[in-house]
Amino acid sequence: MPAKLRDVAQRAGVSIKTVSRVVNNQGEISEATRQRVLKAIAELRYRPSKVARALVTQHTDTIGLVLGDITNPFFPEVARGVLDVAEPRGYNVFLCNSDGELPRETRILESLLDHGVDGIIIFPTFELEPALRRLAGPERPVVVVNRPYDLPGVSAVMIHTRRGARLAVEHLIAQGHTAIAMLAGQSHEIAHLARVRGYREALCEHGLPVREEWIVGGVPIQKRGRESALALLTRYPEITAIFAYNDLLALGAIEACRELGRRVPDDCAIVGFDDIPLASVVNPALTTVRVDKYELGRQCMNRLFEMLAHPDQTFEPLWVDVELVVRTSA
C-alpha cells in the first residue's frame, strides 16, 4: 500500500502525467505546481516503483555480477569495487556464483535475463561465445573479464596475467634459481594458459630449459597445492623454487615444504599470484603478484556504464596492470 502516482496526483490536484514530469524533472512545469506536487510527494512518502517504470522504459537499473565463488578470497574485493560504483548511480547488483560449472552458469544467465538486468559482468570459466551471442547486444551489454570476444555488446576487461607470471619467474631467476617448477591451474581456464605462458617465456628468455614434468596442473585450492608440491619436491629434490598459479596453491606449497623440512625461502622459494588478503599475514609472508581486485571491479562497472551510455559504440579491451610484491617467501 505504498503511495502511487495516482494518489499523489489526486492530492496535488493535477494529472498523473504532471506528477511523473516533476518526478523525472522533464518538461516544463510552473514553479507553483511543482511545489504543490513536491509537497504531496513528501506528505505521502511517495517513491516511484522501479518495476512499473521498468516495464515501459525497458531498463531496470539492475545488473548481474557472475563470478566463480564469492568464498574465493579473490572475489570479495572485486564485488566491492563493482558495488561501489554501481550504488551511487542507483543501480543494484545481483550476485551469482557460477562455481565454474557450465550448466549453472547457463541457468544463472537465463535467470538474470528473466529479471531484466540492464547488463552483466562475468568472470567466465567456460567458452561463452554461444551464450554471449544469444544474450548480449547493444541493448544488454556484457563485460567479460579476461577473455576477449569480438561480439556486439561485449567488452573485455583484461588482467595483465602473462606479464605478472613473467615478473614472478624473473624475480626467482634474479635470486639465482634455475630449477623452478610451476603449480598450475586447470587447463580450460584462460588464466591458467596465460600464467603458464608467462612462466615458459621467462624461462626461455633466460636460457633455462622448460621441463614439462615440472608443470603440474589441477584445481587451484590449498589442499591440492600441498599434495602436488609434496609429490613434486619428493620426486625432484633438485627443485629450489616454485611459482604457483595462485596464492592458495602457494600456501599449500608452503605447507608441503614445512612437512618436508624444507625452509622457505632458503631451501625452496615460493611465489604466488593474486595477493589475496591472506598472503600478507601468513608466515612466511607470501611473495606474490598483486592484481588490484578492487580496481578491477571498479573498472568493470565503469566500462559497463560506458556501454550502457553508448550502446552502439565498440570498445577496446581495458587492461588492468599487476605488480610484484616481494615479501619473505621468495
Place this chain on the structure above:
Amino acid sequence: MPAKLRDVAQRAGVSIKTVSRVVNNQGEISEATRQRVLKAIAELRYRPSKVARALVTQHTDTIGLVLGDITNPFFPEVARGVLDVAEPRGYNVFLCNSDGELPRETRILESLLDHGVDGIIIFPTFELEPALRRLAGPERPVVVVNRPYDLPGVSAVMIHTRRGARLAVEHLIAQGHTAIAMLAGQSHEIAHLARVRGYREALCEHGLPVREEWIVGGVPIQKRGRESALALLTRYPEITAIFAYNDLLALGAIEACRELGRRVPDDCAIVGFDDIPLASVVNPALTTVRVDKYELGRQCMNRLFEMLAHPDQTFEPLWVDVELVVRTSA
C-alpha cells in the same frame, strides 16, 4: 525483441491467457493445446518477463542481502549460504554493503524497496526499529541477524554469541589462566555486548575478578588489535591470556606478542572469535570460536522463505550454535 506471450499465442493459435496458463501450469488444459503451446514456446525461445509479472503479482522473486562489508572475511560464506538456498527457488539476491553507516543503510533499504524486493536479510549495525516499522510487514518480511525485534514481519536469527564467549574464556581458565584480558569491540554493537557479557560471566562463575581496565574496546580490525594488545601487555605484564572480540583482533594480538617477545601460547594465550578462513592457516593457528557462517546464511534464507510462505505467522528467533575450536594459540 525477445518473444512475448502474444507472439507465442499467435503462433500456437490460442489466446494469450491460454499460453499464460500452460506457462504457470494452472487451470485445466487439453493435452493437445498444451503440446502446441509448448512447441511454440520452444520454437520462439519464449521466457516470461519477471518484471511484467511482478507488476501484477506484486512479487519479484528477488531479495536484498544487506551486510557490513563483503570484504570482511566473515561475510562471503554467509552470502554463499544465502545464495545457495535462494538460487534453486529461482530467487536472485541483491548484495549491498552498509559499511555500518546509518545513512548508507537507509539509502540501501530505500533502494531495495524501490526495486520491489520480496524480502530482506540484514546484518544491522544500528538501531533499526524506525526503519523496520516503515518497511517490514506481512507482505515484505525482514530477517534481522543477531538482534531480536518484536515487530510484525520481522524475524531474528541469533548467534549464540554469549555462549561462545563463555566457552572461550572457560577454555582459558581450564588451562590455568587467571589473568585474562579482553580485546573488545565497539560498544554500540550488540555482538560486542554479548561477548563482553559472556566474558564477565565466565570469570565470575569461576571466582575470578573482572578488571574493567583489562577490557579495551574499539574498532575490530587487526591494526587496532595490535595496538591495544601492545598497550595492555606493557602496562599489565601479569596478563597471561587474551580473549579477543574477533579473529582480526586476535591476529593483531599475536603480532603484539611477537613484538614483545612473548611466545604464544606459552607466555600469552590467545583466543579469537568467528573462525574466519585466516584463523586456521596463520601461525600459530588460532584457537577460536567458530560460527558456521555458511549455515547461518542458509538459515536466514530459509527463514525468509518460511515467512514469505506464511505471511501472517509470527516466528520465534532462530538460534545458530557456535563451537570452540582449539588450535595452537591457546
Place this chain on the structure above:
DNA sequence: TACGTTGTCGTCAACGTTGTCAGCCAGACG
C-alpha cells in the same frame, strides 16, 4: 427437451509507470 455439469478456452481490466499528442490559456503581434 430442457437443464445442469464439467472441461476448455477467451475477453477484459487491471498492475504503476512513461511517450505521444493534443488542448488550453496567456501574451505578443499584425
Place this chain on the structure above:
DNA sequence: CGTCTGGCTGACAACGTTGACGACAACGTA
C-alpha cells in the same frame, strides 16, 4: 480585434503479464 506563438497541462495508449469472469461445447440427467 483576430491570430499566432510558447509555456504548461491532461487524455490516452502503451509496456507484458495475470486474475476474475464469462462463453461455449460436449455430455449426461431429469
